[in-house]
Amino acid sequence: MAMADRFRAAVERRDLSALEALFTGDVRLHSPVTFTPFDGRDAVLGLFGVLLRVFEDFRYVGSLEGVAETGADGAEAPSAVLLFRAGAGGRQIHGMDLLQFDEAGLIKEITVMVRPRSAVQALGEAVLAGLVADGLVPAPADH
Numbered sequence: 001m002a003m004a005d006r007f008r009a010a011v012e013r014r015d016l017s018a019l020e021a022l023f024t025g026d027v028r029l030h031s032p033v034t035f036t037p038f039d040g041r042d043a044v045l046g047l048f049g050v051l052l053r054v055f056e057d058f059r060y061v062g063s064l065e066g067v068a069e070t071g072a073d074g075a076e077a078p079s080a081v082l083l084f085r086a087g088a089g090g091r092q093i094h095g096m097d098l099l100q101f102d103e104a105g106l107i108k109e110i111t112v113m114v115r116p117r118s119a120v121q122a123l124g125e126a127v128l129a130g131l132v133a134d135g136l137v138p139a140p141a142d143h
Contacts, residue, residue: 003105004080007097008060014052020045023107028072030111032095033124037071043136044110050130054123056087070100070109077101077108089122 003022010018020041029038029047038047052058062083067076077100086093095114102108114120131137 003101003107004063004065004082004099007099007107008063008082011048011052011058012060016045016049016052019048024102027107028109030071030109031127032112032114032120033127046134046136047127047131050127050134050136054088054126054130055093058084058086060084068098068100071111072109078105088119089126091116091119091122093119093123 007019007022010016010022023041023044025041026039027041027044029044031038031047038044060082064081064083066079068079069075070077079101080099082097082099084093084095084097086095093114094116095112098109098111098113099107100109100111114123128137128140132139
């Protein structure tokens with residue numbers, strides 16, 4: 001699946017402009033640290049800008065290809081899973097990116113899964129700080 005290889009290469013190069021060309025305009029990303037997905041190319045690229053800064057020693061370690069049901073419409077779509085290892089906030093992360101493609105081969109949906117829970121928490125804190133710093137979300141209110 002050439003698009004999965006292009007995605008992997010763009011992430012490994014930390015190349016946001018290359019990623020932009022791979023996404024549909026209405027791409028949706030399901031994050032392990034937020035309930036609400038990131039919708040649209042601008043939102044997903046903003047998140048990737050933060051992720052590429054937050055992840056330490058990020059590397060893909062494997063891939064799988066097939067067909068899977070999408071979360072958006074329940075239709076089956078060509079899909080690829082890229083397995084990765086990284087660090088964030090002093091925690092080692094094991095994760096996977098599920099990429100799902102439209103008829104033209106562009107990425108229409110991404111689901112990111114991360115373990116263990118302590119890594120999800122550390123990643124969530126680091127990503128939120130990056131999103132706030134980039135002006136993509138408001139700072140949380142102190143209680």
